[in-house]
Amino acid sequence: MSAQSGTAWKERILDPTEREVPLLLDLYREFHASPEVSGAEEETAARLAGALEAAGCTVTRGIGGHGLVGVLENGEGPVVMLRADMDALPITEETGLSYASRRPGVMHACGHDLHMTSLVGAARLLAACRECWRGTVLFVGQPAEEVVAGAKRMIADGLFERFPRPDCAVAVHAGPDIGAGRVGTRSGILSAGGESIDLVVRGIGGHAAHPDRTRDPIVLAAETVLALQTIRSREIDPNDFFVLSIGAIHGGTKHNAIPDEVALKLNLRYHRPAVRDQGLAAIRRIAEGTAMAAGMPPGRMPVVTVIDESVPPLVTDAALTGKCGAGIEECLGAGAVVEIPPLAGSEDFAVFGDAGIPLAYFRIGTKDEGSGDAYLHSSHFAPAAGPAIRTGTVALAASVIACARRP
Numbered sequence: 512m513s514a515q516s517g518t519a520w521k522e523r524i525l526d527p528t529e530r531e532v533p534l535l536l537d538l539y540r541e542f543h544a545s546p547e548v549s550g551a552e553e554e555t556a557a558r559l560a561g562a563l564e565a566a567g568c569t570v571t572r573g574i575g576g577h578g579l580v581g582v583l584e585n586g587e588g589p590v591v592m593l594r595a596d597m598d599a600l601p602i603t604e605e606t607g608l609s610y611a612s613r614r615p616g617v618m619h620a621c622g623h624d625l626h627m628t629s630l631v632g633a634a635r636l637l638a639a640c641r642e643c644w645r646g647t648v649l650f651v652g653q654p655a656e657e658v659v660a661g662a663k664r665m666i667a668d669g670l671f672e673r674f675p676r677p678d679c680a681v682a683v684h685a686g687p688d689i690g691a692g693r694v695g696t697r698s699g700i701l702s703a704g705g706e707s708i709d710l711v712v713r714g715i716g717g718h719a720a721h722p723d724r725t726r727d728p729i730v731l732a733a734e735t736v737l738a739l740q741t742i743r744s745r746e747i748d749p750n751d752f753f754v755l756s757i758g759a760i761h762g763g764t765k766h767n768a769i770p771d772e773v774a775l776k777l778n779l780r781y782h783r784p785a786v787r788d789q790g791l792a793a794i795r796r797i798a799e800g801t802a803m804a805a806g807m808p809p810g811r812m813p814v815v816t817v818i819d820e821s822v823p824p825l826v827t828d829a830a831l832t833g834k835c836g837a838g839i840e841e842c843l844g845a846g847a848v849v850e851i852p853p854l855a856g857s858e859d860f861a862v863f864g865d866a867g868i869p870l871a872y873f874r875i876g877t878k879d880e881g882s883g884d885a886y887l888h889s890s891h892f893a894p895a896a897g898p899a900i901r902t903g904t905v906a907l908a909a910s911v912i913a914c915a916r917r918p
C-alpha cells in the first residue's frame with residue numbers, strides 16, 4: 512500500500528540530495544581546512560557530533576578516544592551501522608585550493624573529510640524519510656584509522672555493548688581511480704591484511720680490526736635481508752597475494768666498532784591468514800637459520816616480534832554487498848556500481864568484520880576533469896568534492912534503505 516514501495520523511495524533520496532549538496536560542501540570545506548592527525552581528532556569529532564545532532568541523532572562522544580556514535584531510531588527493524596573515519600595525515604597540503612588546510616603539516620589527503628560529510632548527508636536524508644525504512648541506524652565517527660587503531664579502541668570501549676549490536680556495517684572511501692558518480696566494490700577480499708614485525712639480529716660486538724673476535728651482526732643482517740627475499744619468490748604459492756618489505760635497518764655507531772645488534776623493521780601484506788602464518792614462520796626460520804650458519808651461539812639468536820599494529824584483510828559480505836549495490840544502482844543508474852580488483856593497501860574497517868559484523872564497502876569516485884591525477888596520501892590530492900559527496904551520501908542512505916526497507 513505504501514507510496515514508498517517500488518521506486519518512490521528513490522526520489523525521497525535523490526531530490527533532497529540535490530538541495531543538500533551545497534550545504535554539505537560548506538561542511539566539507541570546514542572539515543578540510545581544519546584537519547587533525549590520528550588520535551587528535553578533537554575539533555573534528557565535535558563538529559561531526561554537532562552536525563549529526565542537528566540531523567536528529569542522539570550522539571554519544573568519547574568512545575575509544577574521540578570516537579562517537581549517533582543513533583537514529585525508527586521502530587523495530589534491523590540495526591545498520593554506517594562508519595566514517597575522521598583522521599587526517601601528517602602531510603603539508605600543496606593543492607592551492609581556497610579551502611586548503613589552515614594547519615601546516617596536516618592534511619585530509621585520504622578523503623576522510625568526504626566520508627564524514629557523506630555520513631552527515633545520509634543522516635539528514637534518512638531522518639527526513641523515516642517512512643521509507645525501519646530499525647536503527649548507528650552513525651559511527653571513527654578516530655585513528657591511519658594508524659589502524661581506532662576501530663579496535665572503539666570496540667574495546669564497548670561499541671557493541673553500549674549500543675545495539677549492528678546486523679551489518681557499511682563504509683565508503685574516496686576512490687581517485689574511479690570516475691565521479693560511480694562506485695567501486697567487490698565481494699570477498701577487498702583490501703590486504705598487514706603485519707609489522709621487529710627483527711633484532713644479534714651478534715657479539717668488538718673492534719673492527721678484529722672481526723675474528725666478534726660475531727658481526729651487520730654482515731648477518733645483510734645475509735638475512737637477502738634470504739628473506741626468497742619467501743615470496745621460492746616459498747609462497749604464486750597465486751597467493753604476499754608482499755614482504757623491509758622498511759628500516761639500523762645498526763652501529765662508529766666506523767671502527769662492530770655493534771652487538773642490528774634492528775630491522777619489516778612489513779608483511781597478505782590476503783589469506785594461512786599465507787600470513789606461512790610468511791611469519793619463514794621469517795623466524797630464515798632469521799634463526801642464517802644466524803646458526805654464521806656461528807651465533809644459542810644465547811644470541813635473533814628476536815622476532817610481531818608488533819601490535821595488525822590489521823586483518825577487509826572481507827566484504829557477498830549478500831550484503833549485492834543488496835546495497837542494487838540499492839545504489841537504483842538511485843545512481845545502471846552501471847554505476849563497478850567491480851574493482853583487491854587493493855594492496857589496508858583499511859581498519861576490516862576490524863569490525865573480524866568482530867563478526869557483515870561488511871559492505873564502497874569506493875566513491877572522486878575523479879573528474881578538474882581533480883588532477885593525485886592519488887590518496889598525496890599533498891596534491893584534490894577530489895571532485897561535490898560529485899563525491901553526492902555519491903557518498905546516496906550510497907550510504909541507499910544502503911540503509913536496501914537493508915531496512917519498510918515493507
Ligand code: ZN
Nearest residue numbers: 621657887888
Ligand atoms: Zn589513508
Ligand code: ZN
Nearest residue numbers: 621622623684
Ligand atoms: Zn583512508
